[in-house]
Amino acid sequence: MAKFNPDFWETTLASEAWQRFAVEDALWHQEPSDVAARHRRAERASALWPELRAIIDEVLTDRQREVVTLHFLEALNQRQIAETLGVSQQSVSEHLYGKVRNGRAVGGAIRKLRKACAERGVQFD
Numbered sequence: 001m002a003k004f005n006p007d008f009w010e011t012t013l014a015s016e017a018w019q020r021f022a023v024e025d026a027l028w029h030q031e032p033s034d035v036a037a038r039h040r041r042a043e044r045a046s047a048l049w050p051e052l053r054a055i056i057d058e059v060l061t062d063r064q065r066e067v068v069t070l071h072f073l074e075a076l077n078q079r080q081i082a083e084t085l086g087v088s089q090q091s092v093s094e095h096l097y098g099k100v101r102n103g104r105a106v107g108g109a110i111r112k113l114r115k116a117c118a119e120r121g122v123q124f125d
Helices: 032-059 062-073 078-085 089-097 109-120
Strands: 099-101 104-106
Touching (some): 032 109, 062 078, 062 089, 062 109, 078 089
Antiparallel strands (some): 099 104
């Protein structure tokens, strides 16, 4: 038997009451311009993917490529990647973002990719 939760009260509303809420107030509401912008970004990403894939293959180490693929394409978090690869979460973070040595940021797949994209004039904006 479920326990009573005093913080949760279920009520029903008549259809007239629901109509008082504006559609724009709904969490899932998107303006047509938002939808159009999302489609433009998706089209741009699709157009850039072959060039970005070539850059990934060219400038990243095998391990960085693996971590980037798992993180950005497979949508795994750092802990999940660490478990999959049998390394620490810190190691995954360093493969993605680099680390600081003697006060300087070094390494990191994302840093390498940004630099390579800038050199080739690839922009995502």
